[in-house]
Structure formats: structure tokens, C-alpha cells
Amino acid sequence: MSNVAKDRVRLWLRLLKVVRGLEQELRDTLRREHNTTLPRFDVMSALSRHPEGLKMSQLSGVLRVSNGNVTGIADRLSEEGLVERIPVPGDRRAMMLRLTPAGTAQFARQAQAHEDWINEKLRGISSEEARAMAARLQAFAAQTEEKEKANAQ
Amino acid sequence: MSNVAKDRVRLWLRLLKVVRGLEQELRDTLRREHNTTLPRFDVMSALSRHPEGLKMSQLSGVLRVSNGNVTGIADRLSEEGLVERIPVPGDRRAMMLRLTPAGTAQFARQAQAHEDWINEKLRGISSEEARAMAARLQAFAAQTEEKEKANAQ
DNA sequence: CCTAATTACTTCAAGCCTAAAATATTTATC
DNA sequence: GATAAATATTTTAGGCTTGAAGTAATTAGG
Numbered sequence: 001m002s003n004v005a006k007d008r009v010r011l012w013l014r015l016l017k018v019v020r021g022l023e024q025e026l027r028d029t030l031r032r033e034h035n036t037t038l039p040r041f042d043v044m045s046a047l048s049r050h051p052e053g054l055k056m057s058q059l060s061g062v063l064r065v066s067n068g069n070v071t072g073i074a075d076r077l078s079e080e081g082l083v084e085r086i087p088v089p090g091d092r093r094a095m096m097l098r099l100t101p102a103g104t105a106q107f108a109r110q111a112q113a114h115e116d117w118i119n120e121k122l123r124g125i126s127s128e129e130a131r132a133m134a135a136r137l138q139a140f141a142a143q144t145e146e147k148e149k150a151n152a153q
Numbered sequence: 154m155s156n157v158a159k160d161r162v163r164l165w166l167r168l169l170k171v172v173r174g175l176e177q178e179l180r181d182t183l184r185r186e187h188n189t190t191l192p193r194f195d196v197m198s199a200l201s202r203h204p205e206g207l208k209m210s211q212l213s214g215v216l217r218v219s220n221g222n223v224t225g226i227a228d229r230l231s232e233e234g235l236v237e238r239i240p241v242p243g244d245r246r247a248m249m250l251r252l253t254p255a256g257t258a259q260f261a262r263q264a265q266a267h268e269d270w271i272n273e274k275l276r277g278i279s280s281e282e283a284r285a286m287a288a289r290l291q292a293f294a295a296q297t298e299e300k301e302k303a304n305a306q
Numbered sequence: 307c308c309t310a311a312t313t314a315c316t317t318c319a320a321g322c323c324t325a326a327a328a329t330a331t332t333t334a335t336c
Numbered sequence: 337g338a339t340a341a342a343t344a345t346t347t348t349a350g351g352c353t354t355g356a357a358g359t360a361a362t363t364a365g366g
Contacts, residue, residue, distance in 0.1 A: 004279070005271075008278060009268055012275065015286075031355095068325085092332085095344080124296050129289070192351085218354085220314080221315085245360080315358105321352105321353085327349105331342100333343085334339100334341075
């Protein structure tokens with residue numbers, strides 16, 4: 001294997017390790033301190049950015065998960081009164097999912113705690129470092145997307 | 154929220170997006186082209202680094218997953234003849250898990266394909282960039298571990 | 307020795323996740 | 337208008353994951 005290939009593999013393994021580690025801690029924190037899960041948090045986060053609600057298929061699109069997955073999470077959040085399904089006028093197949101007032105309030109608290117948690121976890125990283133690394137990741141993602149578009153044609 | 158806090162949150166969201174995206178593609182590739190899954194690959198990878206085998210508890214330790222989780226994955230790999238449970242002499246509670254010759258051969262093929270895949274995915278990243286980013290991640294991880302040790306005391 | 311605590315592992319219940327099949331509805335074509 | 341294709345969602349089967357409970361074996365303290 002070439003040297004650059006080795007360096008890339010090493011980078012990937014480290015990325016995976018760091019992100020998985022943080023994600024695991026985040027799941028623990030959500031469970032212990034907020035009695036929820038990361039997938040539930042992700043759904044509520046997406047809905048909070050669309051106060052008018054999202055169709056089930058839009059939601060699975062932005063979260064990049066399967067339709068059936070969203071159905072289950074929506075069911076459970078719905079049982080707890082945090083989200084509600086609203087029929088879409090003019091299309092009886094579709095359902096709009098949106099946060100209830102209770103869901104909105106709960107998410108606001110969780111989101112603030114989440115930001116504080118991240119800020120604490122990444123305390124050792126300066127603004128400049130954070131921006132530099134984010135820019136690199138952004139460049140990488142943009143480049144990957146371009147490649148996908150090219151392949152799709 | 155302070156500016157540095159915003160930059161850190163932004164970095165975290167991008168890290169999560171990039172790593173999740175790559176991980177999802179990796180899962181798809183493993184499923185489509187190798188008829189396996191990432192957890193199975195992880196188990197076989199850990200075992201390949203310990204040809205003499207690992208106790209179930211050691212395995213769940215290095216993979217940072219629960220004991221019950223490893224039991225299930227080992228069961229399925231075992232049914233396919235890729236790993237085997239060997240009793241530990243002198244301790245009838247414990248079991249050593251190790252790759253069978255078939256498992257070793259299969260993993261060798263998958264590991265090579267995996268490295269090629271990563272190298273291709275990260276093609277836009279130079280040796281220098283990869284090393285620089287890996288070093289930063291390493292520094293971050295080391296610092297986090299130190300903090301944990303300090304907290305444990 | 308004997309009993310209590312610990313250790314190693316498995317089982318269980320519940321949630322997450324996917325691809326594929328099923329259901330219901332809408333849109334397009336003839 | 338009838339029917340075929342497409343769309344939106346749910347259901348299903350199977351694997352992954354956890355924490356907690358259960359089982360069996362070992363170790364430690366008396």
C-alpha cells in the first residue's frame with residue numbers, strides 16, 4: 001500500500017474513533033439527563049427548523065434514513081405528545097409531522113444543553129482551529145457531492 | 154452563545170455529517186459487495202489482530218460495545234463458520250473467540266477492499282493534509298483521555 | 307470448608323435501522 | 337372514465353445495540 005494510502009486510512013480510523021466516542025457520550029447524556037435518544041433528538045431538531053412541519057418523506061430525506069424508520073420514531077414521540085401528525089389538505093396519502101408546543105419547549109431546553117455540552121467537550125479547540133477544520137471538512141464534502149453528481153449523469 | 158462556541162458546534166455538526174455519510178456508504182458497500190455488516194467487520198478486524206483469539210469480554214472491551222452485543226454477532230459469525238468459540242483452560246466461564254481459517258481468508262479479502270475503498274474516497278486529501286488532521290484528532294483524543302483520568306481520581 | 311462477592315457470559319425487552327412488501331391515494335394515459 | 341404508473345406511508349423480518357436480569361463458575365474472607 002502506498003504511503004499516502006496509509007495516511008488516508010489512518011485519518012479515517014481516527015475520525016471514526018473520535019466521532020464514535022463523542023457520539024456515544026452524547027447518547028449516554030441524552031439518555032441519562034434528558035430521557036431521550038439521539039434519533040429522537042435528530043427528528044425534533046429537524047422539525048424545530050420547520051415550525052410548519054415536514055412530510056414524513058421530507059423528514060426521512062433530510063435525515064437520510066428510511067421511511068419506515070421515521071414512522072417508528074414519530075409513533076413514539078407522538079405517544080408522548082411531543083409531535084403530532086397533521087393531514088395534508090388535498091393529499092390523503094401524506095402526513096405532516098410537527099412539534100407540539102410541549103415538544104417545542106422540550107427541544108429548546110435540550111438544544112441549549114446540547115450546545116453547552118459540545119462547547120465544553122471541544123474546549124481545547126480554538127475558534128481558528130475549529131473554523132479551519134470545518135472548512136476542510138466542508139471542502140471535502142463539497143468535492144464528494146460534485147463527484148456524485150458527475151456519476152449520476 | 155459566544156462566537157467560539159458557535160464555531161465549535163459548527164465543527165461538530167460537520168464532523169458528524171462527513172463521518173456519518175462515509176459510514177453509511179461503507180455499510181452499503183459491505184452489504185452489497187461483501188454480504189456482511191460493519192459490526193461483523195469490526196469484530197473480525199479485532200480478531201485478525203489477535204490470531205490466538207480474544208475472550209468475549211476482551212472483545213467487547215476493545216470494541217467498546219456491550220457484552221450481549223458481542224454474543225449475538227459471534228453467534229451469527231459462528232453459524233457461518235467464520236469464527237469459533239474455544240474453551241479457556243482453567244476457567245470454565247470464559248470463552249475465547251477466534252477466526253477460523255475461512256474467516257481469516259474472508260477477512261483478508263474484505264480488509265484489502267476496505268483500504269482501497271477508503272483511499273479512493275479520500276482521494277482529494279494529500280498525505281500532508283491527512284497527517285495534519287490525524288495529528289489534531291490524536292491530540293484532541295489524548296487530551297480528552299487525560300481529562301477522563303483526572304475525573305476518575 | 308463455606309458462603310459472599312465477583313467475574314464471564316447469555317438472555318431479555320425495547321428501541322433503532324434497513325430493504326422489501328403491502329396499502330392507500332393520486333396522477334397520467336388512453 | 338378506466339386503468340396503469342407513480343407516490344406517500346406503514347408494516348414486516350432480520351440484524352444491531354443497550355442496560356438489566358439471569359446463570360454458571362471462580363475467588364476471597366471468615
